[in-house]
Amino acid sequence: MSDTNALDTLIQALRGLPGVGVKSAQRMAFHLLQHDRPAAQFLSRALQQAADTVHHCERCHTFTQDAVCSTCLDERRDRSQLCVVETPADQSAMERTGAYKGLYFVLMGKLSPLDGVGPNDLGFKKLFDRACDGVVQEVILATNFTAEGEATAYVIAEGLKARGLRPTRLARGVPVGSELEYVDLGTIAHALVDRR
Amino acid sequence: MSDTNALDTLIQALRGLPGVGVKSAQRMAFHLLQHDRPAAQFLSRALQQAADTVHHCERCHTFTQDAVCSTCLDERRDRSQLCVVETPADQSAMERTGAYKGLYFVLMGKLSPLDGVGPNDLGFKKLFDRACDGVVQEVILATNFTAEGEATAYVIAEGLKARGLRPTRLARGVPVGSELEYVDLGTIAHALVDRR
Ligand SMILES: [Zn+2]
Numbered sequence: 001m002s003d004t005n006a007l008d009t010l011i012q013a014l015r016g017l018p019g020v021g022v023k024s025a026q027r028m029a030f031h032l033l034q035h036d037r038p039a040a041q042f043l044s045r046a047l048q049q050a051a052d053t054v055h056h057c058e059r060c061h062t063f064t065q066d067a068v069c070s071t072c073l074d075e076r077r078d079r080s081q082l083c084v085v086e087t088p089a090d091q092s093a094m095e096r097t098g099a100y101k102g103l104y105f106v107l108m109g110k111l112s113p114l115d116g117v118g119p120n121d122l123g124f125k126k127l128f129d130r131a132c133d134g135v136v137q138e139v140i141l142a143t144n145f146t147a148e149g150e151a152t153a154y155v156i157a158e159g160l161k162a163r164g165l166r167p168t169r170l171a172r173g174v175p176v177g178s179e180l181e182y183v184d185l186g187t188i189a190h191a192l193v194d195r196r
Numbered sequence: 197m198s199d200t201n202a203l204d205t206l207i208q209a210l211r212g213l214p215g216v217g218v219k220s221a222q223r224m225a226f227h228l229l230q231h232d233r234p235a236a237q238f239l240s241r242a243l244q245q246a247a248d249t250v251h252h253c254e255r256c257h258t259f260t261q262d263a264v265c266s267t268c269l270d271e272r273r274d275r276s277q278l279c280v281v282e283t284p285a286d287q288s289a290m291e292r293t294g295a296y297k298g299l300y301f302v303l304m305g306k307l308s309p310l311d312g313v314g315p316n317d318l319g320f321k322k323l324f325d326r327a328c329d330g331v332v333q334e335v336i337l338a339t340n341f342t343a344e345g346e347a348t349a350y351v352i353a354e355g356l357k358a359r360g361l362r363p364t365r366l367a368r369g370v371p372v373g374s375e376l377e378y379v380d381l382g383t384i385a386h387a388l389v390d391r392r
């Protein structure tokens with residue numbers, strides 16, 4: 001066996017990535033050390049930089065390196081619309097449709113009782129306060145059309161209705177069971193137009 | 197859109213890992229930043245440490261942090277046997293069998309003309325010199341039983357035969373614990389030819 005302290009540590013660390021088992025981690029470590037050390041150095045610096053500087057926008061909760069993200073600060077966005085999505089990737093998918101010009105609230109997750117993720121973890125209180133601030137006229141629920149995404153949308157909708165608001169939901173043009181970031185942009189755009 | 201310079205850079209850097217596309221990279225970045233920053237810091241340090249300290253054993257070419265790896269230095273190993281494997285992971289698999297007590301030569305790859313990997317990249321000259329050093333009595337070819345692994349074994353065998361040596365190859369055969377009717381026919385045919 002080779003002397004593999006730093007190598008074993010690297011393989012163990014790579015297994016901290018979601019979806020990476022021991023075989024994949026071995027392949028990744030071998031590839032980086034044998035064929036692409038610059039990529040290893042680049043990834044090392046990118047991880048440190050992101051872990052040190054990326055936090056959550058204090059208004060919409062998405063990832064940003066500033067106190068408030070550029071979307072929330074953008075004066076051209078329609079402040080009367082607030083779109084609720086699960087993740088920054090979902091937000092990116094919405095943006096790429098070019099069909100939405102309002103603001104966002106990014107939950108950074110979804111209700112998942114089995115994983116211990118409840119309303120407090122997703123900032124529902126802050127979302128409800130935001131929805132009632134007098135500026136927001138419409139809340140569009142764009143959580144994923146999965147069981148957990150639907151449950152999340154349902155609980156948010158109930159909370160908003162209790163405050164006299166009537167949220168809309170992306171139309172079911174989005175195939176049931178799929179996740180937004182994998183849906184083609186035209187479908188998302190139609191679902192936005194047909195929101196109910 | 198969020199302000200994602202450090203985030204975009206991280207996603208781009210994660211795509212430098214083999215088998216990781218943009219969707220996987222987004223999921224990894226989200227997971228690390230949202231749920232496991234210690235894992236991000238740990239991976240960052242492990243990458244830097246490995247890239248800085250891991251190089252190749254000057255005798256067997258496997259990864260090590262020293263000039264010569266602990267296997268090559270181990271006085272209890274049988275110096276008359278030299279096992280040729282493709283990667284450190286293959287070497288580990290051989291070690292875990294507990295059935296081999298000799299030394300190794302780790303090619304750190306396999307012949308792959310389409311990828312520009314030739315005999316010089318795999319250290320064939322050094323392997324042939326080693327095999328002829330008078331200490332080595334048997335060279336066991338344990339490259340993978342894939343098209344490229346077989347081709348690599350063939351070329352090494354030809355080189356050794358030209359020097360008057362007769363290498364051995366791991367037997368091809370029916371995997372232990374498997375039932376004949378589920379084994380592919382090529383494997384059965386090889387097992388029949390290699391019967392003992
Ligand atoms: Zn924001």
Ligand SMILES: [Zn+2]
Pocket residue numbers: 253254255256257258264265266267268
């Ligand atoms: Zn060695």
